[in-house]
Amino acid sequence: MQTVFKKTPVLTDAILHYCPGCGHGIVHRLVAEVIEELGIQDRTVAYVPVGCAVFGYKYFNVDSVEAAHGRAPAAATGTKRTDPNRVVFTYQGDGDLASIGAAEIVHAAHRGEKITTIFINNAIYGMTGGQMAPTTLVGQKTTTSPYGRDENHCGKPIRIAEMLATIEGSAYIERVAVNTPANIVKAKKAIKNAFECQLAGKGFSLVEVLSNCPTNWGMSPVESMEWLEKNMIPYYPLGVKKDITKEV
Amino acid sequence: MAKKLMKGCEAVAEAAIQAGCHFFFGYPITPQNDIPEYMAARLPKVGGCFLQAESEVAAINMVYGAAASGARVMTSSSSPGVSLKQEGMSYLAGAELPCVVVNMVRGGPGLGSIQPSQGDYFQATRGGGHGDYHPIVLAPSSVQEAVDMMQDAFDLADVYRTPVMILADGIIGQMMEPVEFHESTSKRELPKKDWAATGWSPASGRPRAVVNSLYIEVDELQEMNDRLQARYKIIRETEAKAETYNTDGAEIIVCAYGTVARICKSAIAICEKKGVKVGLVRPITVWPFPEKQLKEVMDQPSVKKAITVEISAGQMVEDVRLTVNGAKPVEFFGKPGSYTPTAEEIAEYIMKSREA
Amino acid sequence: MLWTNIFAGFGGQGVLLIGQLLAYAGMYEDKNVSWLPSYGPEMRGGTANCSVVVSDEPIASPVLSMADCVIAMNTPSLDKFESCVNPGGKLFINSSIIEKKATRTDIEVFYVPCNEIAEQLGNPKVANMAMLGAYLEATKAAKTESVLDALLYKLGEKKAHLIPLNREAIEKGAESIKK
Numbered sequence: 085m086q087t088v089f090k091k092t093p094v095l096t097d098a099i100l101h102y103c104p105g106c107g108h109g110i111v112h113r114l115v116a117e118v119i120e121e122l123g124i125q126d127r128t129v130a131y132v133p134v135g136c137a138v139f140g141y142k143y144f145n146v147d148s149v150e151a152a153h154g155r156a157p158a159a160a161t162g163t164k165r166t167d168p169n170r171v172v173f174t175y176q177g178d179g180d181l182a183s184i185g186a187a188e189i190v191h192a193a194h195r196g197e198k199i200t201t202i203f204i205n206n207a208i209y210g211m212t213g214g215q216m217a218p219t220t221l222v223g224q225k226t227t228t229s230p231y232g233r234d235e236n237h238c239g240k241p242i243r244i245a246e247m248l249a250t251i252e253g254s255a256y257i258e259r260v261a262v263n264t265p266a267n268i269v270k271a272k273k274a275i276k277n278a279f280e281c282q283l284a285g286k287g288f289s290l291v292e293v294l295s296n297c298p299t300n301w302g303m304s305p306v307e308s309m310e311w312l313e314k315n316m317i318p319y320y321p322l323g324v325k326k327d328i329t330k331e332v
Numbered sequence: 333m334a335k336k337l338m339k340g341c342e343a344v345a346e347a348a349i350q351a352g353c354h355f356f357f358g359y360p361i362t363p364q365n366d367i368p369e370y371m372a373a374r375l376p377k378v379g380g381c382f383l384q385a386e387s388e389v390a391a392i393n394m395v396y397g398a399a400a401s402g403a404r405v406m407t408s409s410s411s412p413g414v415s416l417k418q419e420g421m422s423y424l425a426g427a428e429l430p431c432v433v434v435n436m437v438r439g440g441p442g443l444g445s446i447q448p449s450q451g452d453y454f455q456a457t458r459g460g461g462h463g464d465y466h467p468i469v470l471a472p473s474s475v476q477e478a479v480d481m482m483q484d485a486f487d488l489a490d491v492y493r494t495p496v497m498i499l500a501d502g503i504i505g506q507m508m509e510p511v512e513f514h515e516s517t518s519k520r521e522l523p524k525k526d527w528a529a530t531g532w533s534p535a536s537g538r539p540r541a542v543v544n545s546l547y548i549e550v551d552e553l554q555e556m557n558d559r560l561q562a563r564y565k566i567i568r569e570t571e572a573k574a575e576t577y578n579t580d581g582a583e584i585i586v587c588a589y590g591t592v593a594r595i596c597k598s599a600i601a602i603c604e605k606k607g608v609k610v611g612l613v614r615p616i617t618v619w620p621f622p623e624k625q626l627k628e629v630m631d632q633p634s635v636k637k638a639i640t641v642e643i644s645a646g647q648m649v650e651d652v653r654l655t656v657n658g659a660k661p662v663e664f665f666g667k668p669g670s671y672t673p674t675a676e677e678i679a680e681y682i683m684k685s686r687e688a
Numbered sequence: 689m690l691w692t693n694i695f696a697g698f699g700g701q702g703v704l705l706i707g708q709l710l711a712y713a714g715m716y717e718d719k720n721v722s723w724l725p726s727y728g729p730e731m732r733g734g735t736a737n738c739s740v741v742v743s744d745e746p747i748a749s750p751v752l753s754m755a756d757c758v759i760a761m762n763t764p765s766l767d768k769f770e771s772c773v774n775p776g777g778k779l780f781i782n783s784s785i786i787e788k789k790a791t792r793t794d795i796e797v798f799y800v801p802c803n804e805i806a807e808q809l810g811n812p813k814v815a816n817m818a819m820l821g822a823y824l825e826a827t828k829a830a831k832t833e834s835v836l837d838a839l840l841y842k843l844g845e846k847k848a849h850l851i852p853l854n855r856e857a858i859e860k861g862a863e864s865i866k867k
Binding site: 093125126127128129131138139141145146147148149150151152155157158160162163164165166167170171187188190191194195303 | 336355357381383385386387389390393394395396397398399400401402403406419420423427529530531532533534535536540541542543544545546
């Protein structure tokens with residue numbers, strides 16, 4: 085029989101704990117496939133966050149470190165600086181990266197830390213049960229914004245990719261989404277660019293991935309993908325925000 | 333090797349490098365800035381890396397990452413900064429990672445002062461962060477002793493897979509004393525760091541490394557905690573150290589650590605002139621607390637009481653009381669904040685206490 | 689032998705340096721030494737100071753509340769530390785800029801015209817060395833040669849030409865208190 089599809093060996097055989105329809109599984113696979121394709125499994129160290137991806141170390145078939153909430157970019161710095169030949173990536177959600185870990189991600193970018201960050205923006209805290217994130221949209225209902233996010237009360241959502249793109253040390257910043265097959269293909273390309281940027285020693289790279297949270301958004305998976313398209317992408321425009329890798 | 337006159341902070345930094353520590357992550361705070369400054373100048377010359385982090389929180393997490401990848405690594409700070417590091421300390425303990433953290437203690441609480449203090453004893457010896465853990469805590473009382481303990485501090489960290497803290501004070505950090513650097517060699521058998529996250533593939537010949545302190549199942553968390561407690565038991569039984577001074581036939585035993593212990597020695601000399609024999613027990617490890625050593629001295633029939641002297645409101649005195657366990661009176665002399673008692677004041681207290 | 693000393697003055701007078709030179713010199717002569725600077729708020733009000741201990745025996749406390757010798761390079765230092773001289777101890781006063789006299793009668797007091805000596809030598813910066821010369825003469829806590837070895841170490845070979853000037857300052861300071 086002809087093999088038409090094979091799971092990448094950079095994912096373990098562990099069964100993902102994510103909710104049905106969640107985008108995390110897609111992004112895990114994209115990251116793992118990129119690592120496989122680049123042939124860097126044996127020198128890659130994954131830093132997983134506190135949030136829904138907290139068990140990432142069970143799935144990424146590479147040496148893995150669990151970081152404290154928001155601190156993955158700092159901890160990853162420790163691994164990278166002790167041996168620059170390592171490929172180090174952090175995988176973080178919006179609570180982890182954009183809220184409690186805002187200082188760590190900004191300064192990793194500021195130092196031009198040669199690491200790659202995969203930033204999952206699903207506009208909500210998933211693991212703790214659907215609280216408001218810095219990326220929650222205005223009017224969006226969460227358990228801590230039960231009447232909808234009020235911009236006069238807690239500001240407007242933060243655009244991480246644009247913000248980090250302003251920092252000199254950032255080398256490659258792109259925002260993608262995983263709501264359609266076409267966008268997923270683009271997302272994989274972006275992730276590959278980000279890792280290649282690290283391999284070329286150009287500086288800090290980050291891919292912001294717009295993803296969904298059917299459970300905490302209170303939608304079916306299909307509805308959530310449509311909601312993402314209609315509400316998130318207009319506020320969080322997709323595309324390359326910064327790329328110095330093409331410069332000579 | 334010839335003696336060099338060195339500031340405590342610089343000497344500690346040099347001793348760490350000689351002990352094989354080539355990675356330092358830190359953040360400026362008085363009175364320990366000479367350590368990061370020294371590291372910034374020296375580490376690039378030995379093929380290492382010094383990095384000034386954006387905060388103490390980031391610094392300790394960089395230490396966490398470097399340790400997770402198997403490097404000998406350290407950070408240093410002073411009290412308010414060490415408070416910020418407590419999150420990281422707990423994670424280091426939970427993930428069973430070796431590292432060395434230097435605390436040049438200053439007065440508190442809050443921003444406090446930049447003068448020497450011993451107000452961080454509880455934080456250091458009880459763990460400081462969340463969960464059931466202790467770092468090993470070493471308390472030097474001279475620049476030479478601080479230098480001499482650095483090699484073992486890193487070795488202890490590696491052997492027991494735990495953070496080790498050097499608990500000193502502004503005096504140790506800022507004072508210059510002659511120091512001699514001896515060839516730094518490990519006196520312990522160091523385990524292989526085959527658990528470190530360095531990069532893996534199925535061909536690596538070891539299990540995939542996962543450095544982690546998350547054990548979501550009750551049984552698994554219990555297992556990790558049992559492992560830590562079993563280690564702490566061995567540490568308590570084998571690693572406690574103290575200096576005893578003038579204790580034979582002493583009437584009163586003074587218990588003090590760090591710089592204060594040296595001031596107590598001067599106070600003991602003053603009492604001696606007045607015909608009163610006072611001894612000193614100086615914990616060198618404050619966790620584990622040298623219970624056996626103190627108890628042995630306190631059990632002497634000549635000893636009437638113990639007096640603990642600290643630059644604090646009375647922290648180590650609790651360990652002294654737990655050790656003496658009501659057998660004899662235990663008194664406390666000292667002030668909170670950062671008032672360093674003089675030898676004369678300590679002697680006066682001892683003499684008065686004797687008459688009381 | 690045990691000498692406990694407090695060196696005090698205002699910033700820029702080089703009191704921390706002469707304290708350090710004494711510590712180095714003591715170390716070169718195989719004595720136990722410690723040098724502890726004041727840092728932070730104590731420097732407010734114009735005084736910097738350091739505690740220096742030179743001893744044949746291991747040093748117990750490097751922290752001094754009382755000292756065998758106090759070296760006061762300016763008036764606030766005298767005000768602050770005169771009471772800290774051990775009975776029978778020595779007080780060194782920079783008489784060039786301190787107009788007051790000591791009030792203690794249970795100690796030995798030396799008036800050293802440090803700035804005048806330095807000006808006569810053509811370099812006001814060596815006033816501290818004149819004071820150190822007087823101190824060494826009165827205490828013999830260390831040899832002049834050891835102090836100059838220490839100074840050479842601190843200055844580096846490039847500034848070795850400054851050694852004769854400093855030697856002269858030490859000698860003149862010593863002479864100034866010879867009876």
